[in-house]
Amino acid sequence: MTKLKLRPVAIDTYKENVAYLHRGCTFYRSEGFQALSKIEIHKEEDGQPVIAVLNIVDDAGITAPGELGISEQVFAQLNLPPGTSVTVKHATPPASLDAVHDKISGEALDYEQYLKIAQDIVENRYSKIEIAAFLVGCAETGFERDEVLHLTRAMVETGDRLEWGETLVADKHCIGGIPGNRTTMLIVPIVAAHGMLMPKTSSRAITSPAGTADTMEVLANVDLLPDTLHAIVQRERGCLAWGGTARLAPVDDILIAVERPLSMDSPGQMVASILSKKVAAGSTRLLIDIPLGPTAKVRSHQGALRLRKLFEYVGDRIGLELEVVITDGSQPIGRGIGPVLETRDVMQVLERKPGAPMDLREKALQLAGRIIEFDADVRGGAGYHIARDILDSGRALAKMEAIIEAQGKKPNPPSLGRLHHVITAPGTGTVTAIDNLQMASIARLAGAPLDKGAGVDLHKKTGEHVEAGEPLYTIYAAFPADYEFALDAARQNSGYTLREAHE
Amino acid sequence: MTKLKLRPVAIDTYKENVAYLHRGCTFYRSEGFQALSKIEIHKEEDGQPVIAVLNIVDDAGITAPGELGISEQVFAQLNLPPGTSVTVKHATPPASLDAVHDKISGEALDYEQYLKIAQDIVENRYSKIEIAAFLVGCAETGFERDEVLHLTRAMVETGDRLEWGETLVADKHCIGGIPGNRTTMLIVPIVAAHGMLMPKTSSRAITSPAGTADTMEVLANVDLLPDTLHAIVQRERGCLAWGGTARLAPVDDILIAVERPLSMDSPGQMVASILSKKVAAGSTRLLIDIPLGPTAKVRSHQGALRLRKLFEYVGDRIGLELEVVITDGSQPIGRGIGPVLETRDVMQVLERKPGAPMDLREKALQLAGRIIEFDADVRGGAGYHIARDILDSGRALAKMEAIIEAQGKKPNPPSLGRLHHVITAPGTGTVTAIDNLQMASIARLAGAPLDKGAGVDLHKKTGEHVEAGEPLYTIYAAFPADYEFALDAARQNSGYTLREAHE
Known part of the structure; x- marks a missing residue:
């Protein structure tokens, strides 16, 4: 059994557990690890291990030989002081990955299989790429509605549930x-x-x-x-x-962390995500x-x-x-x-x-x-x-x-961003369309939602008449960099479509 | 345009580019990044950017505000001295991801689409999870043989090719x-x-x-x-x-780095992987x-x-x-x-x-x-x-x-590992099977291939008669830890099946 001393590494790896091992560490040499390998970190001999993906370090200032560097997520899960000796070993792939492979080959899974997958995910036994494989396996093609139901139930089952004591909530x-x-x-x-x-x-x-x-x-x-x-x-x-x-359908949060960078939002995942949170x-x-x-x-x-x-x-x-x-x-x-x-x-x-x-x-x-x-x-x-x-x-x-x-009322509610700029109509006519995506993007670039006072205030809506030079909307921002980003975006594409009035 | 100073972070993130940004960095605040977001790192205004996935750091000893930490892979690709000012911005998803989404929805892709995907992959524009999504999308179901051909061609096209000047190679x-x-x-x-x-x-x-x-x-x-x-x-x-x-079908190496931890080896990927390397x-x-x-x-x-x-x-x-x-x-x-x-x-x-x-x-x-x-x-x-x-x-x-x-002959070829142990037959009979997977696993645990002298030497093969206590195979290792791992594995499962001789 290899013993290594825990060393927190102040890196936020989001929903994925990452452990750092020095390239010179005997454990690394002997086990022939590759980057992306997974290890099990055991607190006690019998306890449930914490699973992490391995990154290899060449700087003893981050993790030295004999140490096991752990990202903030792993540190929180282990809840042990730095320097604690832990036992590490090669992680066996989570058993439920077999079901994921079945799903990828086009088979329908049953409730028990989705439950095991959800349990392994909530216990952080899946790496990001395994979660991606599961999500793609459950994409639109061949994800039956009964499977959406099974997944929803499994996500509820693996989290907490609020009780209100009434029948109509x-x-x-x-x-x-x-x-x-x-x-x-x-x-x-x-x-x-x-x-x-x-x-x-x-x-x-x-x-x-x-x-x-x-x-x-x-x-x-x-x-x-x-x-x-x-x-x-x-x-x-x-x-x-x-x-x-509350820990409501926590599997959903982990799946979303991978769905988002993949820009995946299949109807099945959306329904399972929304309904599991509501039931929970x-x-x-x-x-x-x-x-x-x-x-x-x-x-x-x-x-x-x-x-x-x-x-x-x-x-x-x-x-x-x-x-x-x-x-x-x-x-x-x-x-x-x-x-x-x-x-x-x-x-x-x-x-x-x-x-x-x-x-x-x-x-x-x-x-x-x-x-x-x-x-x-x-x-x-x-x-x-x-x-x-x-x-x-x-x-x-x-x-x-x-x-x-x-x-608890806020004593000093935030105010609108002090930087503001009015975007005006390039011609006279009628607003025929406002692009939801572009308006959301401009507001985000301006700093919303982190800066509560940032955003966009619309002065005209679809169907309204505008004169050339009349305000379409105002952009608000708190920071100059955000302000410039948002203005650039609005200048490239205002998000508004006008049908010009004929003379 | 946000300028940050490059700082190498000695972490080997294998085939994935990772950049580290301090949580207190204004760039992080203003852009509202999430972990797993991707950024573009620009050397010059017009040049091709290097793409990296973002990890957030809470220790200025790793990456301080105003700095951009970069993993070893990124450092090698940028090829710029530490402290160089670079421009960073939110990365737009690679254009070829649209084709990956089409593939996930069950559509067949054409050569042009596979070529664009291969180009984006070889330029490190794909994150690990995007590669996983691509691989699962191309898993057995619905990966047509023409698509295997397209992918093979695209992987050849995006690498170098050796020329031998003869028709029969x-x-x-x-x-x-x-x-x-x-x-x-x-x-x-x-x-x-x-x-x-x-x-x-x-x-x-x-x-x-x-x-x-x-x-x-x-x-x-x-x-x-x-x-x-x-x-x-x-x-x-x-x-x-x-x-x-040589840079022969480098996309294949990147795909394999994700296939392996996923235990994916669909026939289509195998054929594309092997044939692209051979043509190259x-x-x-x-x-x-x-x-x-x-x-x-x-x-x-x-x-x-x-x-x-x-x-x-x-x-x-x-x-x-x-x-x-x-x-x-x-x-x-x-x-x-x-x-x-x-x-x-x-x-x-x-x-x-x-x-x-x-x-x-x-x-x-x-x-x-x-x-x-x-x-x-x-x-x-x-x-x-x-x-x-x-x-x-x-x-x-x-x-x-x-x-x-x-x-170039090796002057001092490595010798067999000095630690060795003979595994013997538990009874008298005939060897009816030897498990390829278990023998490979024992040899790897013993230290092969990193320790060239480690491994397993088989004394009996299928069909041979053995007496109880007669040697089946010898395990060789160089290091005590490896030796113990291999022996443990062999004791749990020798890999040999014997049909006992009747008296």
Whole structure:
């Protein structure tokens, strides 16, 4: 048994465990390791080992012979002081890789196989390339809907689950891709004011310029301990919290870390990802929003229908009653893109300000109405009117203020970026299209969501008339470098299409 | 444009470029990078950038804010002194990834698409996970034989090509998996003595206990500059060199670095890998050896035939006339496993020693005979006798000695490992099977091929009678740790199956 002394190496290798071994180490020589080999690190003789991929080091200042360098991820998992002697050996490939090979050869896997794969993934026994192999094996071709169901169940099973003690726990989810689409921050106060339980846990933005958690964070604390979360939900019937504190379907987070750089988003993975998180969050009724449009994630009606059926198939079998609505995804919703700007839009709607963005208000009322109709006592079709009454009477605003107070109001909310620039219309005419992807990209380059005050504020939407030189939108940024990146991008492609007016 | 100062980080990340950025670096903050993001590193404004995957560092001792840490691979590619200012930016995904996504969705790709993929891979624009996605996309299901041809061509096109100035350039290749199968070191001197050109370039062992290059290196220098290689081949008609000095189908090496840890070896990838290397090495006629047996790579006759047809299909279309022989892969060939032991077997056959391993001699003569029949002047069926005459007359030995002298004879050849242990028969009976995989594994654990004198020497082969306590094989090792690993493995599973004799 080879013993090596642990040495933390302050490198963040994200969702992959990496260990560092000096090229001169006898263990390296004798075992004939290659880079990308995997090792098992044992704390005790009998315990469960931690698995890591090996990088070879030629600088004793990073890892010396006799030492085992470990990345931050491994250090956290081992939870042992530097210098501790650990036993290392060649890792045998995780047993569930056989099932991955079966999947790659075109076979359908059963629940037991997906469960074993999920267990090995959550225990960090898979390297990034093994995860990539699994994801590609499960890509569209030959990934049957029963397998989507098995994978969803396996991802729920290998994480924690929130319990709310009620039979109707409402939730909503948008598949994403539409900037400014901050309906959740309106729907939760409306639905909770109606009395229906809606303990909303959201993610932070990953590839978009703002997630619900990033945006809510402008107003209130979103990073809540489980007990606090339960107390708030019990009193207010709703919350707008970040879901990252609980271990909900952790396999999904690991898969996403590889899916993203691969730009993979097969319908099967999307459905398994969304539904496993919802079941783990304790939701029982779910409204899913699929925006449809030429620059949205789903671009054909047929594609939207196929996705809807897959959601329904899996939802029905996993104990999640869900409804799917296909919405207009032809342009951004509301005006602001970026946390501070989106908060402004949401508060304008709640406060019934004269200039509040009507499209955001209408979409939120439609969706909130559908959720309120989950209530058996509400007559089909009556939900919209109930939602509108709650909003227009100021009860939604009061509920939002109560939730903000309960979660912990931010004493000094961030303000808009001090650098700003107006992009103007190159000619006179009508706005015929706004590119969701380009607007999201400009807002991200400007610094959103890390800089909450960065983003884009739209002054014109599709169908509106503009005069040459009239403002189309304003870019906000906090840092000069971001500001320049965003301006460059906007100058290359403004994201707006105009149909010029004829003389 | 962000400028950062280069800082080498002495970490070997194998075939993947990795760059290290301090978490506090403004560039990291402003661009909102995630780990696994890719960046472009530009030497000059207009030059071709080097692409690297990003790891985030929390220790300024490795990489400080304002610096760009680069792994050994990146340092070699950039070829700039430490401290040089370089421009970095977010890398756009390589354009050919679109084709990979098409492949994953089940589409067949054309030559142009494979060429673009190969170009991006050879320029290190693909991360490991992107390569894994490509490989899985090209796994057995839906990888058409025309696509194997396209990929083979693309891999040849993106590397260098040796030219020998003759129309008949002979080569042989075994798909591997059989320990001790060192026929090449007999075939080359026989064929070259016949006068046929056989400039053999071989690989080092990757997962096996010895490759032809590792074994030949016991006797002679194998690491030859292109000019030296050409001069030797011109004079001797043959050589036994390592192929790694030339840039032959370099994409293949990058793909193998990911295939291996994934344990992927689809027939399509195998054929493309072997044939691209051969075409790049300038071969025009090729004999392929497919060993068939229960512990060989190919385990069914049907599987061997399918593989043969794929080799023929691609070979015919890429200008490589090839013949495939299916040979007995039921047990190791010869007696020694490991570089020094295999050299001993080869030299015993060449020197016509009384105890020389007959199976190795016979197999080499059969294969050499088939290659000699590539000669238009040799009557079909006469090759074996010609080969035998060359061997038995001592002309093969003389040719081998001439090749060794030409390549540079080793003054002090390595000797057998000083640690040795005899594994004995647990009972009396007949050897009915020897497990190729287990024998290879024991020899590797003993230190082969890194320690040339390590390995396994078989005293009994299939069909032989043994008495209880009689030696089955001897394990040789140089280092105590290796010795123990190999003995442990042999005690757990000797690799031998005996049918006990009845009283």
